[in-house]
Amino acid sequence: ASFGVVESARVAVTARLAESASQEQSEVVSMLLREFEEGQADWLWQVDIRRRLKAVSPRFAFALGKEPAETEGQSFLQLISGDGWESGQFPPSLHELAEKLKRKENFSNLSVKVSIDGEDRWWELSGTPIVDELGNYQGFRGVGSDVTEQRKSSEKIEYLARYDTLTQLPNRRMLNEALGDALQYAAKWRSRCAFLMIDLDRFKAVNDSLGHLVGDQMLAEVAARLRGLIQEGEICGRLGGDEFAVVIRDASHKGRIELLARAIIERLSEPYEIENHVLYVGASVGSAMGPRDGSTVEELLRNSDLALYRAKDEGGGTHREYEPALHANAEEKRQLEHALRHALERDEFLLHFQPVVNAKTEDIVSFEALARWNSAEHGFVSPGKFIPLAEDTRLIVPIGTWVLQEACREAAENWPEHVKVNVNVSPEQLLEPDFAATVVRALSHSRLEPKRLEIEVTESIFMRDASVARKALEQCMALGCSVALDDFGTGYSSLGYLRKLKFSTIKIDRTFVQGAAQHSPESIAIIRAVIAMADSLDMTTTAEGVENEEEAAMIRGMGCTKIQGFHFGRPMPAQDVCGLFARRAMEQRLARA
Template sequence: MVGLTQPEEGDWSAVRGLQYARLRDLTVMRVVMHAIAAIITIGIYLTKVPTALLTAWMAGLLIALWVGAKVDRSLAGCEKHGLTAYEFYRHAASVFLISVLWAIPLLLFAPHGSQADHLALWTLIAMLMAGSAAAMASAPIITIIFGVLTGCTAAFTFAVSGDWIIALVVLNFVAISIYGAVNAGKTYLAARLAEEGVAQKSEVVSLLLREYEDNEADWLWELDTSRRIRAASRHFAFATGRAASELEGELFTKLLAGDSWESGEFAPSLHQLSEKFKLKEHFSNLVVKADLPKGRRWWKLSGAPMIDDDGRFTGYRGVGSDVTVQRESDEKIAYMARYDTLTGLPNRLQLTECLGEALHYSEQWRSRCAFLMVDLDRFKSINDSLGHQIGDQLLAQVSDRLRDLMAGNDSCGRLGGDEFAVVMRDMRDRAQVEAFANRLILSLSEPYTVNQHKLFVGASVGSAIGPGDGATVETLMRNADLALYRAKATGGAAHRTYVPSLHADAEERRQLEVSLRHALERKEFRLNFQPVVHAMRENVVSFEALLRWHSADHGVVSPAKFIPLAEETRLIVPIGNWVLYEACREAVNWPSQMRVAVNVSGEQLLVPDFSRNVADALIATGLPPERLEIEVTESIFLRDPAMARQSLQEILALGCSIALDDFGTGYSSLGYIRNLSFSTIKIDRSFVQGAAQNNPESLAIIRAVVAMAQSLGMNTTAEGVENADEAAMVRELGCSKIQGYHFGRPMEAEDAARLLSRLKHSTVI
């Protein structure tokens, strides 16, 4: 029981393992108990015992506890592999070391203190002894070693000091503790042995019932030495869909093979079963495909060879069950885990695996593969305006076109939303990827017909080539995504390949976003104002407010960089409200006939009650509504045309005017021009520059816009006029107003005020 002797009979190593298995879980508690007792001991003798002695004892005890904890943890799993004699004595030695260190204060500290201190020290040790007997009853040797060493030492010190009665009490306490520990150990060990016995019996019973309970075996089968069916049971015949008399003498494998028996093209599971029969091996839970008259089924078979008393093989006997429903359910779950349910294309999981295989193939054969990420352009506007049902049907047609483009070992799939991907397993060069991406964009840009709707979407493609652009799946996908972002940023309907500089661009964009989020509170934004002049008189009629960002972290940041970022992160909404207010605040100090134009993003216009923000800015600054002109681009009518039209009508109701900026560069539609009372149509500078170079298309577009605007009672503003010749040209073409560097660059608010002051005194306005 204690462990000091090793009986010859029985596996006492396993018994010791059961005893000591629990000690590892008590290590922390044991260390904490001793540490608390040690701290109290230090407190008792802090002013009575030399500090050096106290420190040395405390250090020694901590080392002993650390060694003991390490030994306890090394016993993990000993209930399975047993406890060796070496492990037993090593553990006893660690307990002995701790006991010696607790005996030291009784010998060295007690003489320096009072009788009360002596009794307090023994009380602490007695508490440790009692705790050991209670908590670590599974190994009574611990209490015996600790109790004998510390108890005898305590009795000796009390006897030396003349306290004989206390010494006898100490010895009695030690004896009672050891007796209790041994009895508790017997009870614990008996309980553990009983548990192990029950577990072993349960395992045997489980082995016997596994074929019938766990595997739900519901019929028996038996074969002769030639693997022919004999003694076919009624349940077995029912499972095959044939009469029992028809099954007698038929080859079991032929029954399972069905029509494929003649061709010899057997399922892999049937080959595996035949191999088991050939080697006369036992098999369990083997799932085989059975082509039966009632259709394809899946059977789970378990069988064992039959041997007679003379050791001769007499056939096979086993059990089986029909697991077709479970198999089909598992296959369906497996399919759903690897395929997109809407399009039937491989999903992100399978695409990731496919890309991993392509990279492995490239590394093995020193070839290259490519990963292309595809994002649909303008899909969200279709989804929002026509509904998700139309959007889903459109995605299904997109997936069909992608399948038609696949060739050889290429594969495509859906990553999610309107994002798809293509894995090119073996490619020759980048030109091949470029050609494929262009074919893909051209194919996906063809019109779609969904529920009598004729729909148009484009595609943007980003590609990365492995292993050069990334040796791992994650790296290659990330780099292709960076390339796709660049393609989207350039307007879409384009293919961009990954280049290392995209990482720097992405990091710059991330840093810009962080700074942009604090730009308003840091007051880093400024407004510049560019004059707009009358085409004939060349006097200033209005100013366009232009946002500029002087970042403390990045210096002067181009609007071409931070405006798209602000729109993407929706920071454009608070920034746009600030611009609106500041522009009105500056304009209220200008001459009464001078207007100010403020650009409004589509993100702002789609905010509920945007017109309320306009009204608040006018009220707060006192600017008359007729002096504020809101400039919008055609793109606002793509996402939510109804919402955009309502917001613009509310702004018109306030008395403000609306200008259509960059006309002709987006998705122009005469419908919203007819339905909304735009005050001005601004002709993009690209047409002005083209007309200056006698480009017939640009000249025709400007003439058409001017004619349309005049017929609708609207003004036209030519943007980007940089010299007198261009000014004369757009004047001859009939433009009402002119804006460009020829008449003034964007200027600070103070410079705009000084310009107006000079013009006022020269009576040019």
């Protein structure tokens, strides 16, 4: 009987142990199957109550960089902490794993930074505590996988999403986030933050003339120079193109904004040595302060952009702070642009004509056609307002076409055959592929002789695409039209233009004429030099801005061919031009009588 009781107990214990082992094996298999089905697990790991490894599989040993026998019974945390075990300096993720094991908590997909053979790697671990049938804690078991490569890919994607690949500076997204944080900081501590928007001056000319490779190298150099100017609590980045920005987290010292803006302009204006070229660009800066100039990221971006536009509009190379008046100006510009887009279809444009006379005889040789805009909403709008707006929006192309057609028609129908018409053409028009065809249509529809049309261009056309502009003008000259170079000496003057293109007339800007009238030696010398050069190249000269008889006599004495200015007539409507011709004809008949 005793033997039977002992044997029955032995069988029961054996069955119970087998059942427990089976259950444990089942749990392990279930865990592995679940993890493998989800594509997450590479190996199984298990530790005892002292966090020492047990039942180490070959795959797990390989992940540890050791043989299975070397790892059995070793401290799990010591093996994966590397040199940090001696120094006590552990990554935060390893601290978190240790706490989970200490508190006997389940965890899933825990990212842990480990050190294997001196190399940092990332593991993703899942684990659950092991308890026996009596509820006693027996250790931990779980699964894991090496996710180092996935982690690097994610970090690279995150980096690309927040940093500019060319300059390695924060991109627009990260700048916006930094500005948002700065605004929150300013609101919390009742301080001020600032946003500086930076735009390179003359960078497009470098890009167009030397190519994007040189331009990209210059942008990288600009980024390096900006980094050297930034202090703690400031972040600089690239918004895109040739636009950069700086976020100042704490702008309590207002002088820092002006100091930094001035330093940026000076540093970025220094020469650049790239690909055996010594290049020069400048910089303009617009700034806005939060929350004074805006309590949101969008408002500060908009207002700093308005300030930058003002700096560029004033010639560049300067810093301007946002002022409320800038917003009013921007709104006015927006309304003007809206009205300008409908001005042609509403027939709101008209032409005025200013006479150009022979310097010796004072006979009228031509009229310059000048566009005027009588808006139904805004009344008469100054050309100084709507012409730059039309150029910025490329509306100058259809407007310029209309001016050309109307000027040719008026000259052909109502003027004497010896009088020319001068029409200003913008660079945007010249870059149109069918500009010469536009001239042909204007001449054929009006029946104006090509020799009576003189096209006026400024030196700025050669800063865009010189070859396209030159080809367009040569096609017009082949038709029989003449070409005048306007505002000579005020822009990017180069004698190379005069050598490459046969201009018929060089127009001397009014600033030199007014300077000569005030006895400026420099202005007088420039006028004499231009006249002498034009004579040697068989070109005529026209002096602009002559306002009285004394100035006319002075210009005439210098040998200028033609004169234009208020002294001989202000810009006038077409009917007044016809009246002027009638009076001149009457005066000539009386003189002959």
